[in-house]
Amino acid sequence: MSGAADRPADLKESPSQTAGPYVHIGCLPNHAGLGGPWAEDLGARPFADDAPGTRVVVTGCLLDGTGTPLRDAMVEIWQADAAGRYAGGGAAGFARRASDAETGLWRLETIKPGAVPGPDGRIQAPHLTLWIVARGINLGLHTRMYFPDETAANAADPVLGRIEQTARARTLVAEARGDGVYHFDIHLQGEKETVFFDV
Amino acid sequence: MSDAPFVARDRAWHPPALSPAYRTSVSRSPRHAPISFPQTLSETTGPVFGHDLPGPRDNDLIHNFAAPGAAAIGPRIIVHGRVTEETGRPVPGALLEVWQANAGGRYRHRKEGYIAPLDPNFGGCGRVITDADGAYHLRTVQPGAYPWPNGGNDWRPAHIHFSVFGSGFGQRLITQMYFEGDPLIWRCPILQAIPSEAAVKTLIATLDMRASVPMDCLAYRFDIVLRGRRQTLFENRMEGG
Numbered sequence: 001m002s003g004a005a006d007r008p009a010d011l012k013e014s015p016s017q018t019a020g021p022y023v024h025i026g027c028l029p030n031h032a033g034l035g036g037p038w039a040e041d042l043g044a045r046p047f048a049d050d051a052p053g054t055r056v057v058v059t060g061c062l063l064d065g066t067g068t069p070l071r072d073a074m075v076e077i078w079q080a081d082a083a084g085r086y087a088g089g090g091a092a093g094f095a096r097r098a099s100d101a102e103t104g105l106w107r108l109e110t111i112k113p114g115a116v117p118g119p120d121g122r123i124q125a126p127h128l129t130l131w132i133v134a135r136g137i138n139l140g141l142h143t144r145m146y147f148p149d150e151t152a153a154n155a156a157d158p159v160l161g162r163i164e165q166t167a168r169a170r171t172l173v174a175e176a177r178g179d180g181v182y183h184f185d186i187h188l189q190g191e192k193e194t195v196f197f198d199v
Numbered sequence: 200m201s202d203a204p205f206v207a208r209d210r211a212w213h214p215p216a217l218s219p220a221y222r223t224s225v226s227r228s229p230r231h232a233p234i235s236f237p238q239t240l241s242e243t244t245g246p247v248f249g250h251d252l253p254g255p256r257d258n259d260l261i262h263n264f265a266a267p268g269a270a271a272i273g274p275r276i277i278v279h280g281r282v283t284e285e286t287g288r289p290v291p292g293a294l295l296e297v298w299q300a301n302a303g304g305r306y307r308h309r310k311e312g313y314i315a316p317l318d319p320n321f322g323g324c325g326r327v328i329t330d331a332d333g334a335y336h337l338r339t340v341q342p343g344a345y346p347w348p349n350g351g352n353d354w355r356p357a358h359i360h361f362s363v364f365g366s367g368f369g370q371r372l373i374t375q376m377y378f379e380g381d382p383l384i385w386r387c388p389i390l391q392a393i394p395s396e397a398a399v400k401t402l403i404a405t406l407d408m409r410a411s412v413p414m415d416c417l418a419y420r421f422d423i424v425l426r427g428r429r430q431t432l433f434e435n436r437m438e439g440g
Contacts, residue, residue: 011283012398013212013424014401015401016373017375019360022311025307026362027362029322029324034322036263037256037264038257078241087244087246089247090247117239129242136225140373141229158236159239195234
């Protein structure tokens with residue numbers, strides 16, 4: 001038993017609580033109109049202006065079980081660069097957006113990510129990882145957004161392949177709106193419910 | 200930095216998505232089960248923020264929104280603690296962002312309509328990065344309780360919201376800190392969404408007289424635990440079995 005005694009007792013992860021309706025005060029204070037204390041909100045720009053890659057615009061909306069847009073949500077995005085690499089110890093590829101207080105829409109100007117290595121030497125299709133918090137959400141929701149013009153890569157993607165109900169896998173593919181604009185609605189509940197992950 | 204996968208989250212310890220007494224959760228909770236998959240770099244990596252991110256007053260909410268020479272009104276407190284993983288390993292470089300109401304329970308937010316007044320010298324947001332031991336400290340005023348439209352007469356206990364970035368996006372966590380001895384804690388539907396009393400207690404900061412500053416401010420201790428990374432048996436051989 002000596003080895004066990006050397007190890008600290010296992011701790012439990014701090015339980016999650018909702019971010020509440022005023023998450024912007026702490027996470028997007030300039031968006032909240034607080035006027036400081038810092039000049040730019042965290043995650044305002046996912047990549048430097050001169051970062052290589054194809055510029056794309058991602059728009060989206062979160063909808064509740066009645067089809068009503070959430071106007072108080074925060075969406076965080078984590079993605080690889082154009083070469084499929086995650087920032088090594090930095091924050092490039094991270095972005096944070098609030099749903100518009102009137103329409104519920106959010107908008108991100110970013111770079112289309114490259115394909116990322118997956119388990120067992122397989123390749124993951126280009127994707128964004130999204131984490132969603134809001135009033136009424138007790139534990140942040142993880143999901144992914146894939147690109148509609150990556151049909152072959154999506155078909156071979158190991159994560160999309162885990163979704164037994166193939167009709168539901170389509171909830172993770174954005175809609176192409178031309179000129180590099182992709183729209184991604186996230187349905188929290190109901191007939192079109194988006195796939196969420198326990199990562 | 201390790202890219203080892205995280206230990207699976209114990210979702211029975213966290214509040215379930217659907218907790219009807221917290222009424223907004225009813226239409227904002229998925230009905231399908233979440234889907235698991237083996238973690239990839241997309242989950243095991245995450246943004247890392249440098250120690251130069253927070254400014255010198257970002258962790259001092261008493262002063263970071265105040266006019267020169269002025270200070271926020273309310274009970275002056277230090278909030279401090281450590282961020283560790285479930286294994287007990289400290290998490291250095293973790294970014295903590297906090298937000299809260301003022302001493303009267305009023306948030307500085309355009310959607311907030313509570314009649315308690317704003318404090319012109321209090322904004323309500325701060326941030327800090329943990330040191331090499333995973334330790335952090337903030338200075339603020341103790342927030343007040345406030346009413347919210349849920350049940351007919353529901354009041355949130357005094358609380359401070361915490362957003363935590365560990366070293367991977369799979370550790371991302373937002374939670375709330377409460378204050379020892381507050382009788383509203385056990386009446387709150389948002390806290391009652393947490394299944395066990397033991398889990399609720401981990402969110403209650405304890406009065407810490409040793410860290411208080413005589414004739415200046417009290418102190419509360421609040422430790423935060425993030426998911427641990429799995430270790431391979433090749434790196435850590437089982438012992439004593």
